[in-house]
Amino acid sequence: xxxxxxxxxxxxxxxxxxKQFYQEQAGFHLDHxxxxxxxxxxxxxTPIGSACSIVLTTGLSxxxxxxxxxxxxxxxxxxIDQARQELVNRGVAVGEVSDMGGIxxxxxxxxxxxxWTLQYIPAHYRNR
Numbered sequence: 001x002x003x004x005x006x007x008x009x010x011x012x013x014x015x016x017x018x019k020q021f022y023q024e025q026a027g028f029h030l031d032h033x034x035x036x037x038x039x040x041x042x043x044x045x046t047p048i049g050s051a052c053s054i055v056l057t058t059g060l061s062x063x064x065x066x067x068x069x070x071x072x073x074x075x076x077x078x079x080i081d082q083a084r085q086e087l088v089n090r091g092v093a094v095g096e097v098s099d100m101g102g103i104x105x106x107x108x109x110x111x112x113x114x115x116w117t118l119q120y121i122p123a124h125y126r127n128r
Contacts, residue, residue, distance in 0.1 A: 007044070008073065010054045011065035012112045018056050019043050021110050025090045028054070047075055068113030080104045080120035087118075094118070 012018035022028040028045035031053060035041050040059035046052070057063055077083040080097055084106045087094045094108040104120040 004051070006052050008052060008054050008070075009063045009065065010056055010070055010073075010110070010114055011067045012056055012110070012114070013067040014111075015041055015043055015056045015058055017111055019045070022054065022056075025092050026087065026110075026116075027090060050075075070114040072107075072115055072117050074117050074119045076119050076121065078120070080106060080118055083118050083120075 010018070019030070019033065022045045023030050028047050031044040031046055033041070033043045037059070041057060043056040044053050084094050084097060087108060092108050094106050097104050097106045102122050103125060106118045107115055109115050
């Protein structure tokens, strides 16, 4: 039985501001932006090349979290310097690359303070 993580709720204060950040600055693909009722909005975006999306919502009490509490979501990349530079070029404030014994990281935050980490793992570390 496969257990696939395919959707992660990201708590934000302003869905439009977060949608703009993730779509225009972080470069995520907009999957949909729907209003299933007068009080509910669901915006789903997917990082390019990912099988897992994020969802920004209003009006769904079962998914309520304080904005900015998500920490360390990882975006695994093949070239961390290129990925970092792409985000910087789009206006995202990304920290410097840290090398932790061959595995490299660089972090950034969305407008609400949810944090993301770019992660590069060399091939020889995979499938151990």
